[in-house]
Amino acid sequence: MASGEAPSSFRLNSADRHGRRIVPAVLAAAESVFPRALEYGTNLLGDPAVVANTLEEVAATVSQLVARRDPPGEPAPIRNLPGYVFRAFVRQVNRLKRKELAVLDAAIAGQTLAQRLADPSRQLEMKVLVDECLAQFDFTGRDMCWRRLGGFTWDEIGPLHGLSGHAAEVRFRNAVRAVKAKLAQSRKPLPPTAQTAQNEQLMPAMDGDDDERKS
Amino acid sequence: MTTKEKAEFNDEFSEAEFFGFATSYLSEAFPNPQRVGCPPDSDLQRMAEQPVEARDAAASEHLTCCSLCFNRYMEILGTLRRRKAAGQ
Numbered sequence: 001m002a003s004g005e006a007p008s009s010f011r012l013n014s015a016d017r018h019g020r021r022i023v024p025a026v027l028a029a030a031e032s033v034f035p036r037a038l039e040y041g042t043n044l045l046g047d048p049a050v051v052a053n054t055l056e057e058v059a060a061t062v063s064q065l066v067a068r069r070d071p072p073g074e075p076a077p078i079r080n081l082p083g084y085v086f087r088a089f090v091r092q093v094n095r096l097k098r099k100e101l102a103v104l105d106a107a108i109a110g111q112t113l114a115q116r117l118a119d120p121s122r123q124l125e126m127k128v129l130v131d132e133c134l135a136q137f138d139f140t141g142r143d144m145c146w147r148r149l150g151g152f153t154w155d156e157i158g159p160l161h162g163l164s165g166h167a168a169e170v171r172f173r174n175a176v177r178a179v180k181a182k183l184a185q186s187r188k189p190l191p192p193t194a195q196t197a198q199n200e201q202l203m204p205a206m207d208g209d210d211d212e213r214k215s
Numbered sequence: 216m217t218t219k220e221k222a223e224f225n226d227e228f229s230e231a232e233f234f235g236f237a238t239s240y241l242s243e244a245f246p247n248p249q250r251v252g253c254p255p256d257s258d259l260q261r262m263a264e265q266p267v268e269a270r271d272a273a274a275s276e277h278l279t280c281c282s283l284c285f286n287r288y289m290e291i292l293g294t295l296r297r298r299k300a301a302g303q
Contacts, residue, residue, distance in 0.1 A: 123236070126232065126233070126236040126237075129233070130237045130240055130241070134279040139272050139275060142275050142276070142278075142279070143262075143271075143275060146275070146289075146292065147292060148230075148234055149234055149237060149238055149241075150289050150292025150295075150296065151293060151296055152292065152296055160266060
């Protein structure tokens with residue numbers, strides 16, 4: 001196992017925070033990539049302590065892998081152990097960052113949704129849409145709706161109706177779109193000429209009422 | 216529908232909002248304490264396992280106006296989903 005990294009003065013623990021042991025060769029490799037790992041990890045995760053913990057966890061995982069793939073007497077399966085540890089570390093940091101961003105996105109989305117649903121006019125709009133959808137959907141559309149409400153993914157819903165997950169999602173969205181279009185059509189205001197005609201018809205009657213009241 | 220209209224629809228239609236509202240609305244808005252027209256639990260189970268229009272259309276429609284059945288069906292679907300995820 002060749003080491004392409006300069007020796008580092010930093011010392012990691014010989015076990016990660018879950019108590020998994022790090023074999024000496026992997027520990028040396030992890031310590032040699034520590035400066036690079038610290039720079040990369042701190043940029044994304046911020047806290048150097050978290051970076052060190054992450055590197056130790058990765059080193060422990062690699063140790064288990066080495067133990068599985070490297071029985072005594074067999075040639076080493078990993079030629080550049082420091083490079084391997086570093087790449088594994090980068091993948092793990094990226095995974096943690098993605099998770100962090102996903103949690104943040106979910107929190108923001110949840111807040112926005114809660115705020116939108118607190119608006120009474122929006123609630124009424126949604127109530128009308130849900131009622132109309134459930135009334136106008138065919139059996140398949142309604143079943144898709146129940147399953148989605150029950151936590152099924154589109155990939156789980158599609159095959160039940162002989163569709164792919166994507167096709168099921170598109171079919172459902174199209175059905176909602178059709179209902180929305182019908183609702184929009186029914187809410188269209190009267191054309192201006194009709195409104196004027198209505199007003200003209202009403203005005204004399206109102207004037208007449210006033211005259212009657214005056215007399 | 217034009218590209219512009221499609222974009223407007225996607226902006227306006229939020230799946231999370233639609234299903235979030237539908238869950239809270241359907242689970243409370245139709246109490247039905249007398250259990251009028253409620254299908255037996257076995258019908259809901261069967262529909263959850265394998266929906267068949269000719270057999271399940273009435274039960275599916277009933278869920279739109281009975282919160283008790285709607286909540287029960289959501290429970291059944293949740294259990295079914297967990298069971299499938301566990302590979303049983």
